Amino acid sequence: MTCIIDFHTHAFPDLVAAQAIPALEEAGKVTACLDGRIESLLVSMNEAGIEKSVLCSIATRPEQFTSILSWSESIRSERIIPFPSFHPDAPEALEQISAIKKAGFSGIKMHPYYQKFVLDEERMWPLYERITAEGLILVMHTGFDIGFPRERIADPLKIVTVVDRVPELKFVATHFGAWDLWDEVDDMLIGRPLYLDLSYALHLLPKAKAKAMALAHPEGYLLFGTDSPWARQREVMAQLSELGLDVRLETKILGENAARLLSS
Numbered sequence: 001m002t003c004i005i006d007f008h009t010h011a012f013p014d015l016v017a018a019q020a021i022p023a024l025e026e027a028g029k030v031t032a033c034l035d036g037r038i039e040s041l042l043v044s045m046n047e048a049g050i051e052k053s054v055l056c057s058i059a060t061r062p063e064q065f066t067s068i069l070s071w072s073e074s075i076r077s078e079r080i081i082p083f084p085s086f087h088p089d090a091p092e093a094l095e096q097i098s099a100i101k102k103a104g105f106s107g108i109k110m111h112p113y114y115q116k117f118v119l120d121e122e123r124m125w126p127l128y129e130r131i132t133a134e135g136l137i138l139v140m141h142t143g144f145d146i147g148f149p150r151e152r153i154a155d156p157l158k159i160v161t162v163v164d165r166v167p168e169l170k171f172v173a174t175h176f177g178a179w180d181l182w183d184e185v186d187d188m189l190i191g192r193p194l195y196l197d198l199s200y201a202l203h204l205l206p207k208a209k210a211k212a213m214a215l216a217h218p219e220g221y222l223l224f225g226t227d228s229p230w231a232r233q234r235e236v237m238a239q240l241s242e243l244g245l246d247v248r249l250e251t252k253i254l255g256e257n258a259a260r261l262l263s264s
């Protein structure tokens with residue numbers, strides 16, 4: 001049996017979830033499939049046969065660093081792999097990156113829209129270099145975001161600039177490369193040794209295009225992800241299997257690639 005790993009999920013402390021989910025639903029004009037609590041994510045994982053979920057937190061203000069780190073420590077388990085977050089505006093951002101590593105986490109999540117940065121702006125380079133030096137994985141929201149105006153702050157050209165300049169960075173571009181910029185992903189990212197998670201994309205892309213992109217990408221660099229609670233894990237697994245990839249490739253996407261990356 002493959003160990004299935006969802007590389008892109010979200011959840012919140014129970015009290016925060018009750019407020020955050022309705023606010024995010026309103027901002028994105030979307031409906032959550034879960035209530036945003038860890039317990040609900042675990043139920044969804046059990047239903048879908050998912051062994052582990054990478055849980056991405058986003059510090060929308062510098063002051064949230066400590067509470068996100070300690071919450072991440074309190075929820076980590078065999079099945080929940082938290083990726084904490086720091087805010088690039090924090091004066092102590094570099095130390096916070098090292099603190100995330102020291103606390104034993106494998107990666108960090110960043111989001112240019114919620115954290116108000118541009119992927120390739122000057123102040124980002126020392127941060128990427130520290131993340132690289134610590135050997136941490138960086139899951140970066142890429143492409144447009146459903147809850148924000150369409151500013152080009154995380155498009156495929158900017159992703160290329162980052163990974164060319166910091167080639168050792170374990171950079172994961174989300175949403176099949178860049179959300180709702182898939183023609184540019186196809187031109188600029190597909191075929192490069194760059195990790196792509198498949199979250200919140202398979203239900204929007206024509207099947208033939210998604211399949212062609214998956215087949216043209218290095219097979220060790222595709223990661224199953226759902227963006228739960230914004231999609232149902234079970235349904236995203238079905239969407240992946242509907243692409244009709246061969247079992248070997250599907251097995252890599254569902255968990256082998258993620259397991260290797262997480263232990264790298």
Ligand SMILES: [Zn+2]
Pocket residue numbers: 008009010056227
């Ligand atoms: Zn997400």
